[in-house]
Amino acid sequence: FISDDVADTLTVASVSPSGISWDNVSIECYNDTDGPAYIAMSGVVEAGDVVNITDAGLYGTVYVDVVWIPTNEIIYHSSLYISGSESKYYILEVLVSPDYAGYVVPSGGIYEEGTELTVTAYAYEGYVFDHWSGDVSGSEPSIDVTMNSNISIVANFVAESTEHYNLYTNVEPLGSGYVTLSPSGGYYEDNTEVTLTAYAYEGYVFDHWSGDVSGSSATTQIIMDSDKNVVAHFVEVATPVVSVEITRPKAGYLYVKDVYSLPRLAKSSAFVIGPITINVSADSPHGIKRVDFYLDGEYLGSDSIYPYEYRLNVRSIGVHNITVVAYDWDDSTASDYVSAFIFNLMPRKYERPGVLKGKIIDGNKMLLRKGLGGVNITVISMDNSSFVKTVHSRRIPLLNKGRYSIRLDPGRYIVIVSAPGYNTVEKQVKIIAKKTTRENFYLSPI
Incomplete structure (x- = not known):
């Protein structure tokens, strides 16, 4: 071989044994006996053939082997010196394991010293990248390498789980x-x-x-x-057994003398002028035993008869909390409250008696509205069980027959009307101070 320092080439000067060519050989060049070889030519080699090793980046002492391909036997070995350039080149060798599981970009090559590369592994269907081995390591599909020496890397893949x-x-x-x-x-x-x-x-x-x-x-x-x-x-979720609600007074309403109510702008509390009858709605599957009434935490009284009420008439100018507690026959309870501004300077004025009046009508002569005289009328206070009053309807004929009139203190009453030969009738009535409450009773024959 004859070397050309400028062109980085080797020229085959002659072939041996005597003849004009080598058949089925490869010419391998390398700097390091332990490093990878650069295959400069393969096949038929004749005298005068030029071996260009520029791409290999070999310089200095270059070893040359002629290898007989069928047996991989070295049939010629020599070494030459090529001054070449000052740049060094290194080989990147890339392998895939298993070789059918994926591919790598770049797939290998010869690179000038200092070249920085990003090497990326790609899996074929049914596989996933697992890790790098060889001269590098890591589990990310992409790695960075710098070509400062010959590098051999292996991209390892594993079968994708199908479980x-x-x-x-x-x-x-x-x-x-x-x-x-x-x-x-x-x-x-x-x-x-x-x-x-x-x-x-x-x-x-x-x-x-x-x-x-x-x-x-x-x-x-x-x-x-x-x-x-x-x-x-x-x-x-445990649902409440007892339900209770204060239906009167309600926040956002104005109540005047326990007679009528008006909506007002302030929704946070009720506004009460004079007395107020507290109305309560209560219910339980076991039945309501009683409802207790409280004003600012102080007990006022109880009501065990529907509708559940308490007439509140106290001297006050200010805000109070009205609270009710309902009890059923299973001793379960529920409570409700409302805030009320109460303006009541003369509570006694509202305790003056009212009047209950009306007519007892014979059920046999309803069309004529004929009065029934001498009928027993018993009045029982719902607020004071000790109060019982009995009167009779008038016996005077003509227009006044069967009429009655009773003065009662404000409150709630049960009125029982009975007469021989007639069915007894019972009603609940409410008496308001200085007001007349009218209630007629129709007695049907037995």
């Missing part, structure tokens, strides 16, 4: 709620993260998870690395 698992969900008790999955479906690839959320139906609240997850938060996550079973537990 799928079922996620089974249940609720306890049945019909108490339901569970949603995100992503939905219930059948997932290996290592899929699934978010479970529990929702309660009316009358229940979520309590906790059991099975392959735990905790008391309504939302939780699970990794699907096997079949999973999850149970969402709900508990029944």
Whole structure:
């Protein structure tokens, strides 16, 4: 071989044994006996052939081997000196394992010293990149290398998992709620993260998870690395047995002398001028035993007869809290309250008697509205059980027959009307101070 320092070439001066060519050989050039070889020529080599080793970047002492390809036997070995350029070149060798699992960009090559490369591994379908080995390491598909020496790297791939698992969900008790999955479906690839959320139906609240997850938060996550079973537990919400509401006075209304009411702009409290009858609505499956009434925490009285009421008539200029507590026959309770501004300087004025008057009508002669005289009328106070008053309807004929008139203190009363040969009639009435309350009674024959 004859070297050309300027062109970085080797020229075949002659071939041996005597002849004009080598057949089926390769010419390999290298600087380091332990390093990779640069195959400069392969096939038929004849005298005068020029071997260009510029791309190999070889300079200095260059070793040359002529290899007989069929047996990989070195049939000629020599060394030459090529001054070449001052730049060094290195070989990047890239391998894939297994070789059918993917590919790498760049796939290898010869690079000038100091060249910076980004090498990226790409998987074929059914595989995923796993890690690098050889002269580099790491688990990211892309790595950076700097060509300061010959580098050999291996991109390692593994088969993509095709395992799928079922996620089974249940609720306890049945019909108490339901569970949603995100992503939905219930059948997932290996290592899929699934978010479970529990929702309660009316009358229940979520309590906790059991099975392959735990905790008391309504939302939780699970990794699907096997079949999973999850149970969402709900508990029944205890509903109040007793219900109670103050229906009068109500916040946002003006009440005048316990007679009429008007809406007002202020919604935070009621405004009361004079006395006020507190009306209460209460209910329970077990029946209402009584309703207690309080003013600013002080007990006022109780009512055990529907409608539940208490007439409040106190001297006041200011805001008060009216509270009621309802009891049922199972001793369960419920309460309600309302804030009221009460303006009442002369409560005694509102305690003056009122009048209950009307007519007892013979049911046989309803069209004529004929009065029935001498009828017993018994009045019992609902606010004071010791008060009982009995009168009779008038016996005077013509227009006044059967009429009655009774003076009563303000409050609630039960009026019982009875006569021989007739069915007894009972009514509840309310008497307002200095007012006349009219109530007629129709007695039907037995």
